[in-house]
Amino acid sequence: xxxxxxxxxxxxxxxxxxxxxxxxxxxxxxxxxxxxxxxxxxxxxxxxxxxxxxxxxxxxxxxxxxxxxxxxxxxxxxxxxxxxxxxxxxxxxxxxxxxxxxxxxxxxxxxxxxxxxxxxxxxxxxxxxxxxxxxxxxxxxxxxxxxxxxxxxxxxxxxxxxxxxxxxxxxxxxxxxxxxxxxxxxxxxxxxxxxxxxxxxxxxxxxxxxxxxxxxxxxxxxxxxxxxxxxxxxx
Numbered sequence: 001x002x003x004x005x006x007x008x009x010x011x012x013x014x015x016x017x018x019x020x021x022x023x024x025x026x027x028x029x030x031x032x033x034x035x036x037x038x039x040x041x042x043x044x045x046x047x048x049x050x051x052x053x054x055x056x057x058x059x060x061x062x063x064x065x066x067x068x069x070x071x072x073x074x075x076x077x078x079x080x081x082x083x084x085x086x087x088x089x090x091x092x093x094x095x096x097x098x099x100x101x102x103x104x105x106x107x108x109x110x111x112x113x114x115x116x117x118x119x120x121x122x123x124x125x126x127x128x129x130x131x132x133x134x135x136x137x138x139x140x141x142x143x144x145x146x147x148x149x150x151x152x153x154x155x156x157x158x159x160x161x162x163x164x165x166x167x168x169x170x171x172x173x174x175x176x177x178x179x180x181x182x183x184x185x186x187x188x189x190x191x192x193x194x195x196x197x198x199x200x201x202x203x204x205x206x207x208x209x210x211x212x213x214x215x216x217x218x219x220x221x222x223x224x225x226x227x228x229x230x231x232x233x234x235x
Contacts, residue, residue, distance in 0.1 A: 030083035032092035038081040039096060049075040054100050057108030057145070058084045063205055068215050071222045074103055085113060087121070090128035094136070097129065102140045105129075106218070111204055114147035115157035119167040126168070130177060144172060145218075146182040151196045152203025181221055186213045 053074045055067060061080040068076050077100060086107065089096050097105060114122070130142060146165055153161065165182075172180035187210060189195040196203070198210030206214070 030081065030085075030088055032088070032095070035081050035084065035088060035092055036095045039079050039099075042079055048100065049077065051075065052077045052100055052102050053104045053106060054079060054097065054102040054140075055106045055108075056080060056084070056089065056096075058082070058110045058113065059205070060108040060110050060145075060148075064211055066208065066211055066215070068219065071104075071219065072226060077102075086125040086129070090125040090132070093129060093132040098132065098136050098138060101138060104141045104143060106143045106145060108145040109147040111147040111150045111153070111161070112157075114164055115153060115161045117164070119164045122164065122168065123171055126171070126178070127175075130175060133177070140177075142178045144168060144178060144180050146180065146184070148187060148206075149184050149194050150204045151194045151199060179225070181218070183214050183217055186217045 051074045053071055053076045055061060055076050055078045057080060059082075061067070061078060062082065064078070067078050070076060079096070079100075086109070089107070109122075126142070126144065133140060133142070146168075147161060149158065149161060169180045172178045184194065187194055187198050189197075198207055198213065199205065200207060
């Protein structure tokens, strides 16, 4: 094989490798300063509300152009930056979470990141967030929004994701102030498997209809939680 033919044959593999490493936002090293600068730019776009629900995460949040503006009487504040992870939110807690003094934090776990991170590392980050919540005298509830089971995940990634979901779900049941929210059910078809209709061809990015379904799910869960706290029971 000539050198030119070898280069042509290898080019697609090199592009794929770059996309999975350098160009993958989940693998980039993001500093607290860089994340803070992006959050500050978003802060300057409007005045900060006094009662805020912080909606945060990486790619799942980035592409959510129609995210809810309010939950009940609380205003939803969406903050994201490419490469944001629970680890970074823990490391940079004072500015990325504490600064907003939220009444609730909705942390979306990205599917691809969650399928490849060790559950111990993720739990350490979530526990760190809750510990700093106490240190800074904050009283928010942390809603950990489960990663969505993408229809294009490999068998290995699916198994890793099932293990992580199980571990974090158990942790949330024992950790006061946290709440585990699964979204898979609202994205399933009648055969109870993930419906690809709600995803773009990449198998991970949700369509507008998919985002509408998870918005309604979060509104429903929020109303149910409010009834629990106020003692109001549905007839």
